[in-house]
Amino acid sequence: MSDITNTAPELRKEIHIHNPKNKIKESAAYKTFTACNFILMAIISLVTLFPFLYLIVQSFTSDHAIIAGELSIQSFIDGKLTFEDFSINTYIYVITRNNHEFLRYYGNTILYTIIGTVLSLFFSSILAYPLSKPKLKVNKILSPFIIFTMYFGGGLMANYVLMLKLGLKNSMWGFILPMLISTYYVILMRSFFMSIPKDLEEAGEIDGLNKFGVFWHIARPLSTPIIATMTLFYAVMYWNNWFNAKLYLQDKAKWPVAYFLQTIIRGAGASDPDAQNMSANIKSCAMVLTVLPIICIYPFIQKYYVQGMMLGGVKE
């Protein structure tokens, strides 16, 4: 603050504005509102987070404490739930169960996510780029067909028969191909490509690049923000998808982890005593392991999600 006299008048003005001491005095009503807001948001956050917190605690709790119904804060206060009930055995069990099947499903998910995301990005961008050129006459015919698929589909049966006839049932491609291109994401990408200045592309053409060269050497490097966002969108989509596995992956060795998780959770609703006995901690442990990568990454990438939605929304 002592150096303020040496700084430029504009900067001084700015510092003056941002000086906390010079802030407009908050009224009592505003302070009360903020406090109430904070408390309300804290309660909502807690309520939202509690089930997941419970899930994590449950996954680290012994069978004995769960069956006895002692997994509660009250039991902890009463001393019925102690640190002796903490156990990582469930994690060991889930990971090693049936010849490490969980790891196999995990590996499948990673494989499908990587291959699917790379292919999706490639095909989505080479579809979105030409669509972003208003002068291209074929777009007038092509665009309605592409948009049409956002609202209407062939239906489950038609898709199923198609995959059967293509021989893609029980194949990794049966899982990936139906998700390869998302029309919505293509439209987002198209809007972004439209915002790239034409002059740059024309300069590239003058320098001798063909259309693909312009896309690859000029449009693509300038599109890092949308590509980063689409990478996240597609990766999360592949990671979480179980429905395609249900339809097309009969062979259990090819299941992704999300589908495995779905089957064991749903098994609990069955009438078989063994299913009901599949311990709550096994289910919660599998859930925690499955969502863990997304949970770890999501806080860091959340801003890209929001940005991604905005990226294609603003046009010059």
Next chain:
Amino acid sequence: MKTTKLAKVMCVGLAVSMLSSLAACNGTNETSETTTIPSQIETEPTETEENVPYTYGVGKTFRADQPVTYTMFFSDASWYPMVDTWKTEGVFKKIEELTNVTLDIKSYDSGDYMDQITLDIQAGNAAYIIPKIYDDSKFVDGGAIVPISDYVKYMPYYTEFYNKYDLSKDIQTITRSNGKYYKLPGMKESNLINYSFVIRKDIWDKAGVDVVALQKDWTWADFLEALKKVKSYMVAQGMCKESDYIWSDLWCGNESGQGSGGNLLGVMAATYDVNAGWNIGNGMRYNKDQDKFLFSPVSDNYKEFLKTANSFVEAGILDPETFTQDDATATAKYYNGKTAIMSINQGQWANYEQNMTAQLGAGNYENYVITMPIGSTRNSTVSPERLENGVMISKKALDDLGEDGFIQMLRFVDWLFYSHEAYDLTKWGVEGEHYEVVDGQKKLKAGFCCSGLGFGNDEAESMTDIRLKWGYAGGNFWYGGTVAEMSDNLTGAVADYVARDAQDRDVPPLAPGLAPTPDQNEEINLIATPLISNVNAWTLKFVTGQEKIDAKWDEYVKSCEALNYQGLVDIYAQLYK
């Protein structure tokens, strides 16, 4: 301008085509008719029986002279998932060794099984043999499934059982309006009770309630008095407070009760000859005295049942949270002694014992399964139909194999699902290898356990579970059979309550078989869906005391009238002339 005109023309064209499609959907011309099923089936050997290239017949093991492969769908349960050893050394391998038939299994997770096989059947990709079918109605019209009633004459084991135990009236209940049936059901000599209540007999004894003496003729009111005594004792001993409930049940909450009151209201209602809970169906129930179908949720018996159920809540015995809580919460309360009664089925006994030994210590508790109290009838809660889920055969098998090959496959299916030999194999494994018969009672050999048969074990980790390892006692094969077959794995307390129920309670009357047309089925569903939601919502309010039964009964009945329950009654009256 041109474009606008074109758009208008297109819109009109589209509207016309939609209207014409609607007009085309005027339903099938099929009409319902009274169907008759023969009381005895004559077996019909093929003309070349002497020369058929396989062995078959009652008392014989089916065996093809040449190796043959049949495709079969399989409902794979995630809690005992199929593993390779089932095929290399387990149940499928043993079947192959005995019959020369390799089953090419197309397995789907049990939770998706019906969705998946529906897709496959409709896409023309059906397996030949389709087990584990409860409701075959959606497959009947498509023509992808063989009307098996035309072929049962070639199946000696099926025919023998059908004729011996006179199952024609039972089979009538699955017969369609064209007089044919499409699935081979699991058949039973008679039904055995499954669901009842387990109590803490040690506490009941100390409370001065002699359940063994009381239960033969006790009513729900007697049962309530007994529970009050037990609660008084528990309060006096400091085991619970006056404000606590000593009955907090499972299979009734949102999770497994599906908002209907689940098992508890289902079994209680059955003793009043009405439908509720899990068994609500569409509410229609056959009344033998009046010889017609009635909408039971508006009957006087239903009102009585509601009052009975509510009396347990009003008396502070039955926890109203029963109808919303998770099953695990209910079992936890029983295991650690906070409650003194809970629902049970045959398969849960060993599980309860195991968990309570872990919680309370062996010898510190005594479980006992009671005979169900009596409502307005002495009826048992067993289902009157002596049928189980069944097997469908796809038309694809007939097309691919030809008539003779198809009949050969049917005779293999006949052996697999209806012969005593296959029953023992698929349920118990190989005699001498996995189990032995001691004094007429089957017992697993040392080193083996099977939670599917109710022989789980505390030391299960050091034993081999014959279901997990080899696929025996799985749900795809294990159907009805004779009483001796069905009860060959019941021991001790479970066998005791099954026997008591059979002896002290009546089997409810079998409803006549009706065969609605697809249109009638659709109409029934359209009326029943909102109607039953309404019934369930009111029922839970009455039972938990949120609404007073006497004060609101008329309002409730009017709400059902407004949802056209009479429409259901009329359709049923038309079907049952």
